[in-house]
Amino acid sequence: MIKVKNLSKDFPRQKVLTDIDFTAKDGRRVLILGKSGSGKSVFLKCILGLLVPDTGYVEIDGTDVSALMAKPRLKRKLTRVRQNIGYVFQGSALLDSLTVEENIDLALEFKRLKKSERDRIINEKLKLVGLSSKVRRKYPQQLSGGMKKMVAIARAIASEPKYIFYDEPTTGLDPAMVVRITKLIIELSERLDITSLIVTHDMGLARRAGQDVYFLKNYTLSRTKKSTRLEELYE
Amino acid sequence: MIRDLGRYLLFTFRAFTGMGYVLKRPRLILKQIYYLGLLSLPVISFTAIFMGMVVALMVTYQLEVGLPKFYVGATGGRTILIELAPVIISLIVVARVGSNITARIGTMKVTEQVDALETMGINSVHYLALPIFIAGTIVVPVLVIYGNLISLVAAAVSAKVIADIPIADYIFGLRRYVILNDVLGGMLKTILFGLIMGSVSSYYGFRSELGAEGVGKAVTQSVVTSAALIMIFDFIVAFWVFRV
Numbered sequence: 096m097i098k099v100k101n102l103s104k105d106f107p108r109q110k111v112l113t114d115i116d117f118t119a120k121d122g123r124r125v126l127i128l129g130k131s132g133s134g135k136s137v138f139l140k141c142i143l144g145l146l147v148p149d150t151g152y153v154e155i156d157g158t159d160v161s162a163l164m165a166k167p168r169l170k171r172k173l174t175r176v177r178q179n180i181g182y183v184f185q186g187s188a189l190l191d192s193l194t195v196e197e198n199i200d201l202a203l204e205f206k207r208l209k210k211s212e213r214d215r216i217i218n219e220k221l222k223l224v225g226l227s228s229k230v231r232r233k234y235p236q237q238l239s240g241g242m243k244k245m246v247a248i249a250r251a252i253a254s255e256p257k258y259i260f261y262d263e264p265t266t267g268l269d270p271a272m273v274v275r276i277t278k279l280i281i282e283l284s285e286r287l288d289i290t291s292l293i294v295t296h297d298m299g300l301a302r303r304a305g306q307d308v309y310f311l312k313n314y315t316l317s318r319t320k321k322s323t324r325l326e327e328l329y330e
Numbered sequence: 331m332i333r334d335l336g337r338y339l340l341f342t343f344r345a346f347t348g349m350g351y352v353l354k355r356p357r358l359i360l361k362q363i364y365y366l367g368l369l370s371l372p373v374i375s376f377t378a379i380f381m382g383m384v385v386a387l388m389v390t391y392q393l394e395v396g397l398p399k400f401y402v403g404a405t406g407g408r409t410i411l412i413e414l415a416p417v418i419i420s421l422i423v424v425a426r427v428g429s430n431i432t433a434r435i436g437t438m439k440v441t442e443q444v445d446a447l448e449t450m451g452i453n454s455v456h457y458l459a460l461p462i463f464i465a466g467t468i469v470v471p472v473l474v475i476y477g478n479l480i481s482l483v484a485a486a487v488s489a490k491v492i493a494d495i496p497i498a499d500y501i502f503g504l505r506r507y508v509i510l511n512d513v514l515g516g517m518l519k520t521i522l523f524g525l526i527m528g529s530v531s532s533y534y535g536f537r538s539e540l541g542a543e544g545v546g547k548a549v550t551q552s553v554v555t556s557a558a559l560i561m562i563f564d565f566i567v568a569f570w571v572f573r574v
C-alpha cells in the first residue's frame with residue numbers, strides 16, 4: 096500500500112503541490128489525471144524521493160519513506176524500497192550509453208541472477224511488450240520514440256516489482272500498441288497483483304484500466320467517483 | 331562559496347563509499363578509461379608537439395647570452411617535465427573531457443536517466459561518478475607521460491632544426507641535469523589533477539539544473555572551477571616539492 100499525507104512541493108517561484116492526501120491500495124490500478132503542467136510527474140517523483148517533498152508523509156509497504164528521503168545517510172534503505180518499484184518515465188529515460196538489453200539487465204542487477212536467467216527474462220519482457228529480440232543490441236538513439244517507450248515498459252516490469260508507476264505509458268505509440276499496452280497493464284496487475292499508478296492523458300487507457308481515479312487541480316489531488324465522465328474533469 | 335565547497339567535499343566522500351560496488355564492476359572503470367583517453371589523445375598530441383617546439387625556441391633564444399648548448403636539454407627538459415606538460419595537459423583534459431563529463435551527466439539528469447538509475451535501486455553517484463574519479467586519476471597521469479615524451483622529442487627536433495643544436499647535446503643536458511625528483515614531482519601532482527578533474531566535473535553534472543541552458547551553465551562552472559583548483563594545487567605542490 097502507498098499512503099501519502101499532507102504532501103507539499105514547491106519550486107522557486109512556483110507552487111506545484113499543496114497538502115496532498117493519497118492512497119493506493121494493494122493490487123489496485125489508480126489513475127492520476129490532470130492537465131499538462133499540473134504536477135502529476137512531480138507527484139510520482141515525490142513518492143519515491145526522486146524529488147524531495149517540502150513537507151508531508153509518504154509510506155510504501157509500511158515503510159516511512161519520507162523519513163528516508165530526508166537523510167542521505169539512510170540512502171541504502173531507500174534504495175531497498177525502490178527495488179520494489181518499476182517506473183516508466185514520461186520520456187522513457189533509457190540510459191543512452193547502454194544497449195536495450197543492458198538497460199533491462201540493469202533493472203535486474205540487484206536480484207543477483209545467473210546470466211542465462213537474466214537473458215531469458217530480457218527476451219520474455221521484450222516479447223511481452225511486442226518487441227522482437229532483434230532490438231536487444233540496439234542503442235536507444237537507434238529506436239523510434241514509441242519503441243523506446245516499449246523498452247522502458249519492459250525495463251520497468253523486468254524485476255516483477257510490486258508497484259509500477261506509469262507516467263504516460265502510451266503517448267507516442269500507434270493505436271495497436273496502445274491496445275497492447277493497455278491490456279498488459281491490466282494483465283500484470285491481475286496476474287501478479289501489482290499496484291499500478293497510472294498517469295495518462297489517454298482516455299481510452301484511463302477508462303479501460305482505471306479502478307480508482309484521482310484528479311490533480313489547483314495544487315491538490317481529489318478522489319473522483321468512478322461514475323464521473325472523465326472528460327468533464329478537465330473543464 | 332564555503333557551502334559549495336562543503337557540498338562538493340560531501341559529494342566526493344559519498345562517491346567513494348561506493349568503492350566496493352564499483353570494484354566489483356571493473357567494466358565501468360575500463361569504459362571510462364577508454365572514453366577519457368580516446369577523447370583527449372588527438373588534442374593532447376597536437377598540444378604537446380607545439381609545447382615542445384615553443385620551449386625549444388624560448389630556450390635557444392636565451393642561449394644568446396652565452397650559455398652552452400646542452401642547456402636546451404637541461405632547462406627545456408625541466409620546464410616541460412616539472413611544469414608545462416603536467417599543467418597544460420591537465421588543463422586541456424579539463425577543457426576536452428571535463429566539460430564533456432559535466433554535459434553528459436547533466437543531460438542524463440535532465441532526461442531523467444539519473445532518476446531511472448535510482449528507481450532501479452542503483453546509487454547514481456556510485457554508478458556514474460566514481461568510475462570517472464578512478465579513470466581520471468589513472469588516465470591523466472598516463473596522458474602526461476605521453477605528453478612529456480612527445481614534447482621532449484618535439485623540443486629536441488626543433489632545437490636541431492631551428493638552432494642547429496646537436497641532438498646529442500640535448501640528450502646530455504637532459505640526462506645530466508634532470509633529476510628523478512623533477513619527473514616524480516611533475517607526475518605525482520597529475521594524479522591529484524586527475525581526481526580534481528573527475529570529481530569537479532561529475533559534481534557539476536549532478537548539480538545542473540533543468541533544461542539545456544542549465545547544463546550549459548554547469549559546464550562553464552565545471553571547467554572554470556577545475557582549472558582554478560589545478561592552478562592552486564600546482565602552486566601548493568611547487569612550494570612543497572621544488573622549494574630550494
Ligand SMILES: Nc1ncnc2c1ncn2[C@@H]1O[C@H](COP(=O)(O)OP(=O)(O)OP(=O)(O)O)[C@@H](O)[C@H]1O
Pocket residue numbers: 106107109111129130131132133134135136137138185540
Ligand atoms: N525540477 C523542476 N524544477 C522546477 N520546476 C519544475 C521541475 N519539475 C517540474 N517543474 C514544474 O512543475 C510543474 C509541474 O510539472 P509536471 O512535470 O509534474 O507536470 P505534469 O502534470 O506531469 O504535466 P504533463 O502532463 O505535461 O506531463 C510544471 O509547471 C513544471 O514547470
Ligand SMILES: [Mg+2]
Pocket residue numbers: 135136137185262
Ligand atoms: Mg508529466
